[in-house]
Amino acid sequence: MADLSTLGRRVRHFRTDAGLTLEQLGRDVDVAPSQLSLIENGRREPRVTLLTALASRLGVSVGDLLDEAPPSPRAALEIALERAQEGSTYRELGLPALRPTRTMPDDVLRTLVGLHRELDRRARQAIATPEEARRANTRQRLRMEAVDNHVPAIEALASEDVASVGHLGGALTHRTVSLMADRLGLSIVHADDLPHSARCVLDLESGRIYIPPASIPGGHGLRSLALQAMAHIRLGHGEPKDYADFLRQRQDASYYAAACLMPEAAAVPFLESAKKARDIAIEDFRDAFGVTHEAAALRFTNLATVHLGIRLHFLRAGGDGALVRAYENDGLPLPVDVTGAAEGQVLCRHWSARRAFARTTRTTEYFQYTDTPVGTFFEATQTGATEAEEFSITLGVPYEESRWFRGRETQNRAVSHCPDLSCCRRPDTESAERWSGRAWASARVHAHIFSPLPQGTYPGVDDRELYEFLESHAQDSD
Incomplete structure (x- = not known):
């Protein structure tokens, strides 16, 4: 059966076409005019016997009454307005329902329906905020x-x-x-x-x-x-x-x-002095200004290229290897999705940001050289933990810039072939054959x-x- 709003309007449409009032049609089918009014307003479902009697008196088939299409463009607008006002988007506004009268112009109805559709569109767009957030980020x-x-x-x-x-x-x-x-x-x-x-x-x-x-x-x-x-x-x-x-x-x-x-006037001389001594260390920068390791690393990205001539990258990763925040201007091949978003992507297992979690003692920074398809990078990683999860903060530079940093003498080295799946995401053939389907x-x-x-x-x-x-x-x- 068609929805009650459409059915009611089709009954009204054929009644007015036949030149009948509610009282006349009610008398002919033995139903009170008030009951017919409820049917026409979509508030009561007629029995099959009454539906048959209505169709017979109006000179149409039962199928004509049950057709799902609104009987006129005006009726389509009224139905659209009614449905919009029954939706959660409109109910949340706390406004009363507006019932269109016979004298309400069609263009007013079209405007109201258009406004409701825009409200719904914006609500749907808001629901998609995580996707929009990724693109905006x-x-x-x-x-x-x-x-x-x-x-x-x-x-x-x-x-x-x-x-x-x-x-x-x-x-x-x-x-x-x-x-x-x-x-x-x-x-x-x-x-x-x-x-x-x-x-x-x-x-x-x-x-x-x-x-x-x-x-x-x-x-x-x-x-x-x-x-x-x-x-x-x-x-x-x-x-x-x-x-x-x-x-x-x-x-x-x-x-x-x-x-x-970390004011520029104080921070830049501090960092220039550290560079001259070939002893740049985020932990020293952090302690000098009494901030967190992450804040110091991020601030370093503001100043390093413009004032020190050093290109670099910053990574914050969760304990599961997922990238939370990233910045790079040194060509590091960040993992990205089809939209170009890096946040949420899983870092290579061989990068310092993930290998640092494997250490037993994490009180000091972990240093590593990583060979990638686009060159070698030197990285310093500090791990930490919140109530919810572990995280790592990484500050890295291309190999030629490592001469300015503390920890450059490290013997830790890794090779990454990501984004090639065979690097760290695809299981080896023997394991795949052994466990696939088991x-x-x-x-x-x-x-x-x-x-x-x-x-x-x-x-x-x-x-x-x-x-x-x-x-x-x-x-x-x-």
Whole structure:
């Protein structure tokens, strides 16, 4: 049977064509006009006997009434509007259903249906955010490679802001960061009830930056979070237009924070001195400015090519070998998918980023030379762990640049033929013949890869949770 909306409109169409009112047709088929009205509005399913009687009185076949096609273009628009308003996208808006009247013009109906279709299209597009995120992230990575990961405008702004509070050198203290916030009319507040989907929150109305309680030794990450919040003001960020805009804002904010924590005016002389001594080491750079190993390695990528003339690559990989973050301008053959995205791709087993996990003692960096199809690279890898997983941070350079780095005397060497499958992904012939068809394994699936990001003003942040948090703290400040 056709859906009730279409069936009802077909009954109405043939009734009006026959010049009958509801009362007249109801009298002829022995049914109350109110019951016929419910049928025509798609709210009641007629019995087969009534359907037969209606068809006979209207001079059509039962098949004509049950046809799935709307009886007219107008009816098609009404049905489309009705179905759209029954969907979850419209219901989530909390708006009342709009029933088209006879006097409503067709062009108004077409506009309403068009708006609903656009809402649905955007909702479907939002569901595909992980795919869009990968594409946007790839475009952003390529843009930064084109400028050697260096943004002079942000460097200048960060230098100005750090100098304005009298910072002369060394690690940026929490007090210095607080002074920088004061200059913007902001205060830093530690909150233990942040929205689970947000790392920090900037409340422009109250002039507060909410960050987590100090739970990291030295609070390295907390200084960066506060500086990233300030960056949104200093860089003039507004609500992101799309995911690509959000990603650009986030990267610019992270760049600003790093440039404040490791100011160009202090960092470059430090690194130039290390290069002159042929003793560049990320661990020394890290300790000199009181930041994490990852932050130091990423900051090094901002400065190495422009100021030291060194081309390089950076990798963050999970314990399973999957690439989490990458940058290169030295030709390292990153694994990429058909869209050009590197994130999520599995690194070669022979690369330093993965071999470092095999060490028993991981307190120091692991050094290695790796021969690849495009040349030899020297890499230094530091491993670490979060509550969720292990990870590795790798900083590497082409062989000829290794002379500037500590650890270059290492005897660790590996050969990688990736992306050739025979390198480390295809099993050897003997094992394949021995086990093919004789075993089964259940994959360890990361459930989050099937879930879209929470849809809000800022991708990944739940708007309702965010606003409830702000409301609760606004009341605290009253």
